[in-house]
Amino acid sequence: MVSKELPFTEEKIKEIIAKHPTPFHIYDRKNILENSRKLKEAFSIVNGFREYFAVKALPNPYIMKILKKEGFGADCSSMAELVLAEKTGIVGKDIMFSSNDTPAEEFIKAKELGAIINLDDISHIEYLEKTAGLPEIVCCRYNPGSLKKGNTLIGNPEEAKYGFTREQLFEGYKLMKEKGVKKFGLHTMVASNELEPDYFVETARILFELAADLSKELGIEFEFVNLGGGIGIPYRPDQEPVSYEKIAEGVREAYDENITANSLYPLKVYLECGRVITGPYGYLVTTVRHLKHIYKDYVGTDASMANLMRPGIYGAYHHITVLGKENEEPTHLYDVTGSLCENNDKFAIDRLLPKVERGDILVIHDTGAHGHAMGFNYNGKLRSAEILLNEDKSFMEIRRAETLEDYFATLDFDNLDKV
Numbered sequence: 017m018v019s020k021e022l023p024f025t026e027e028k029i030k031e032i033i034a035k036h037p038t039p040f041h042i043y044d045r046k047n048i049l050e051n052s053r054k055l056k057e058a059f060s061i062v063n064g065f066r067e068y069f070a071v072k073a074l075p076n077p078y079i080m081k082i083l084k085k086e087g088f089g090a091d092c093s094s095m096a097e098l099v100l101a102e103k104t105g106i107v108g109k110d111i112m113f114s115s116n117d118t119p120a121e122e123f124i125k126a127k128e129l130g131a132i133i134n135l136d137d138i139s140h141i142e143y144l145e146k147t148a149g150l151p152e153i154v155c156c157r158y159n160p161g162s163l164k165k166g167n168t169l170i171g172n173p174e175e176a177k178y179g180f181t182r183e184q185l186f187e188g189y190k191l192m193k194e195k196g197v198k199k200f201g202l203h204t205m206v207a208s209n210e211l212e213p214d215y216f217v218e219t220a221r222i223l224f225e226l227a228a229d230l231s232k233e234l235g236i237e238f239e240f241v242n243l244g245g246g247i248g249i250p251y252r253p254d255q256e257p258v259s260y261e262k263i264a265e266g267v268r269e270a271y272d273e274n275i276t277a278n279s280l281y282p283l284k285v286y287l288e289c290g291r292v293i294t295g296p297y298g299y300l301v302t303t304v305r306h307l308k309h310i311y312k313d314y315v316g317t318d319a320s321m322a323n324l325m326r327p328g329i330y331g332a333y334h335h336i337t338v339l340g341k342e343n344e345e346p347t348h349l350y351d352v353t354g355s356l357c358e359n360n361d362k363f364a365i366d367r368l369l370p371k372v373e374r375g376d377i378l379v380i381h382d383t384g385a386h387g388h389a390m391g392f393n394y395n396g397k398l399r400s401a402e403i404l405l406n407e408d409k410s411f412m413e414i415r416r417a418e419t420l421e422d423y424f425a426t427l428d429f430d431n432l433d434k435v
């Protein structure tokens with residue numbers, strides 16, 4: 017029987033539910049830490065390596081603090097994420113600000129915090145100069161166009177709205193040098209949830225070659241290359257995790273060939289991963305509310321696409337465990353649904369599970385990244401709580417569930433008689 021391990025028992029989950037009713041996301045601190053250390057260890061062979069955790073994947077200050085203690089920076093993409101970083105005590109060069117279609121106030125905030133600003137477009141050089149002023153170091157995002165194939169989640173780079181073309185990079189860095197910028201970074205991000213290590217090695221090679229060409233032609237100095245995020249996770253039980261060692265060894269080899277050989281040492285190498293850092297260590301816990309038998313058999317839960325959007329929008333696979341029935345045969349074919357008035361509000365379609373009953377607790381796996389974060393309020397659904405499971409199996413609420421008061425907080429009912 018295909019299965020995925022859980023870091024908690026049914027008894028523990030019932031103890032948590034007694035205090036915090038379902039649905040909620042629960043994050044496993046022990047494995048987040050172990051995985052972060054594995055990543056650092058594997059990449060210790062790469063010069064100046066640093067991971068900037070992509071805050072958008074799990075924008076919770078408690079998780080950010082745990083990762084900060086491991087030496088990770090924060091990759092922010094919006095005002096809210098910048099403020100979250102600041103409130104967590106992450107400031108200065110510990111912030112990578114990778115945004116697009118950026119408003120002036122976000123550039124101003126990023127500059128105030130001393131963040132490394134990663135520009136998405138050549139026109140933003142002048143815009144940044146006028147609004148916040150050019151900092152000493154600036155990074156640019158490269159869109160390799162037809163030079164590199166994207167993957168299914170992110171699409172073809174030529175169709176993607178992000179980044180500078182190669183020609184624009186030469187023009188842009190030249191302009192910034194003339195304007196007095198002293199140091200530079202180079203970034204790209206062309207894959208999402210990619211399980212093939214060579215993909216990242218090839219990306220590194222493209223960036224290293226490009227940094228070498230830009231340095232030679234323009235006489236500028238690169239402080240770092242940022243390979244972006246996008247390392248995938250084994251959502252399906254038969255998939256293998258990506259080998260950090262394989263990526264790191266390939267990146268190191270490409271570094272030696274392009275950076276060391278071109279005397280560009282000590283260029284540093286950064287990643288801004290989200291999914292692979294926390295994704296596998298989060299679980300959406302939900303209770304079965306109803307069973308419905310029409311043309312198909314449906315399991316209706318108390319969670320919905322508002323708590324986890326990936327299956328609904330990408331058809332993404334998330335493994336489901338029926339708690340306490342781990343050893344029962346999966347004999348029944350179900351669609352597992354939420355209660356939104358949207359037919360794609362399904363966590364699984366045609367999924368074989370043990371016979372499910374009302375009141376069963378379902379654990380939806382791998383929700384630790386782009387899970388709660390992508391939540392929304394359609395149909396007046398409320399965002400769930402987030403719980404942290406500690407190493408000693410004690411637990412802590414790190415975000416409370418929304419209430420109807422939160423939902424209505426932006427409405428003023430007192431003026432209804434004026435319409």
Ligand SMILES: Cc1ncc(COP(=O)(O)O)c(C=O)c1O
Binds near residue numbers: 291
């Ligand atoms: C610019 C940027 N960096 C990093 C990430 C994190 O990607 P992942 O969580 O797949 O590692 C994203 C994801 O959307 C992104 O857009």
